[in-house]
Amino acid sequence: MKKNTIASLGIAFLIIIGAFFYISRDTDTASRGAGDxxxxxxxxxxxxxxxxxxxxxxxxxxxxxxxxxxxxxxxxxxxxxxxxxxxxxxxxxxxxxxxxxxxxxxxxxxxxxxxxxxxxxxxxxxxxxxx
Ligand SMILES: [Cu+2]
Structure with a gap:
């Protein structure tokens, strides 16, 4: 039970980190498109x-x-x-x-x-x- 909780927390953490990188990369592209x-x-x-x-x-x-x-x-x-x-x-x-x-x-x-x-x-x- 506890191991499962830790595993799902780990997965959730990875998803959040992944989403963060995805969003920041997206923002980068958008600002470049509107910029120079x-x-x-x-x-x-x-x-x-x-x-x-x-x-x-x-x-x-x-x-x-x-x-x-x-x-x-x-x-x-x-x-x-x-x-x-x-x-x-x-x-x-x-x-x-x-x-x-x-x-x-x-x-x-x-x-x-x-x-x-x-x-x-x-x-x-x-x-x-x-x-
Ligand atoms: Cu004018």
Whole structure:
């Protein structure tokens, strides 16, 4: 009887520990999904993808400094003001189509420091940290 109790306590303990690890791993994944983005490099050109709809996602992208970069703006049924995009550092201002892709090219020398994009009202923003 006692041995059984101890055994089931042991099993319950293991399940709790397992659940804890499972949940913490899950939270980790979720926070990464909502957090920093990562640039990808295709044929020597760095590509930073930003989705515009009710804001910009990811809000922050880590990219490599000093190589030509394309900011690839993606819209999909975007009818809010995030389609009205300003990139002050590049003197760039545009209206994105409600659905589609718009590439904004940056030279190697423009791909330095922090490049921010904003909706024209300044309520939504994203940033690319070149390191
Ligand atoms: Cu806005």
């Amino acid at each position: 983005g990562e640039a990808k490099i295709v044929d020597g050109v760095q590509i930073v993808e930003i989705s515009a709809r009710g804001g910009y996602f990811p809000k922050r992208t880590i990219a490599q400094a000093g190589i030509p970069t394309i900011i690839r703006m993606k819209t999909n049924g975007t009818f809010d003001c995030s389609s009205s995009l300003v990139v002050p550092k590049l003197n760039y201002r545009t209206m994105l189509d409600p659905s589609g892709v718009r590439d904004i090219p940056l030279s190697a020398s423009q791909s330095e420091g922090t490049v921010r994009g904003l909706c024209s009202m300044g309520m939504y923003g994203f940033e690319i940290d070149f390191r």
